Amino acid sequence: METQCDSQCVTLVIYEVEETQPPVFDEDEETQAPEHFVREKPETTKHFDSKKSEEKTPDIVSTFETEKSDLGTKQQNGDYCKLDIGNDCFVVANKFCGKTLIHIRMYDTSERGKLYPTKKGIALDPNHWIKLSSWYYKDVDEAIKKYNGGEHVDEMIHLGRNNYVSLKTGYARVNIRRWFMPDLDKSELKATRAGVALTFEQWERLKLTMLVMPDFIGDILDNTELCVMRGDHQNQEGMMQCFDCNPNQILH
Structure with a gap:
C-alpha cells in the first residue's frame, strides 16, 4: 500500500518484514558517560530550515489526528504535538524541566480507555532531532534498501551523547536507542x-513527522545551534573535547 503527497513529500510504503526475535538489551543505564564517536559529521553541514515544511502538501498535517489551529501552540497537557506513527507509537514534542524534547514513545491504554x-x-x-531529520535519514533509507535487497547491513549512526540509530542484518527494525560504555578500556x-x-x-511515518514538526516547534528548531557548527569544532581536537560528539572523552 502506498500513500503519496507530492514530489516534496515522503512516500509511505508498508514493507512485509520477516519475523525475527528482538535483541536482548542490558539493564537500563541512565549514565551520562556512554559511547565513542562512530560517524563523522557530513561534509556539508546545512542548518535546519523550517521553511522546507512549507513545500509539502498542507493536508499532510491532517494525516496525524491534530487540528491546524493547534499548530505552534501548546495543548493543555503541555505537548506541542502528538503524532501517531502506528502500533501505539507516537512522536510527541513537549517541554520537560524547561527543555524541549521530541519523544518517540510507545503508549498504552488504561482501563478507562485513555492513552x-x-x-x-x-x-x-x-540538536539530535535535527541531525536525524536533516542529515542521517537518507543513510537509514539506504540501509533499509540494502536490507530489503538481501545485502549485509551493519549500520550505526551517532546522533549525539548516548543516542544512536542502528539497523543490522537479521533484525528488520530501525533501532533508535540510548547506549552506554561500561568499560572505557574496551571501548x-x-x-x-x-x-x-x-x-x-x-520509519516511513516517522519521516512524515520530520516534515511537519517545524509547524509545531519551528522557532525552537531554527534557533538551535548544532555543536558541529561552532568554531571550536572546525578541528578534530575541538570535536574530541565535546561531550555531545565524544561523551566518553576517548582521545584515541
Missing part, C-alpha cells in the same frame, strides 16, 4: 532499554 506514555521510548533534544558499547525499535512502516 498514556510508557517507559518504552527515547527522548531526543532538538565497547552496550544497548540500554531506553529506546524504540521501529518497523520499516513506522
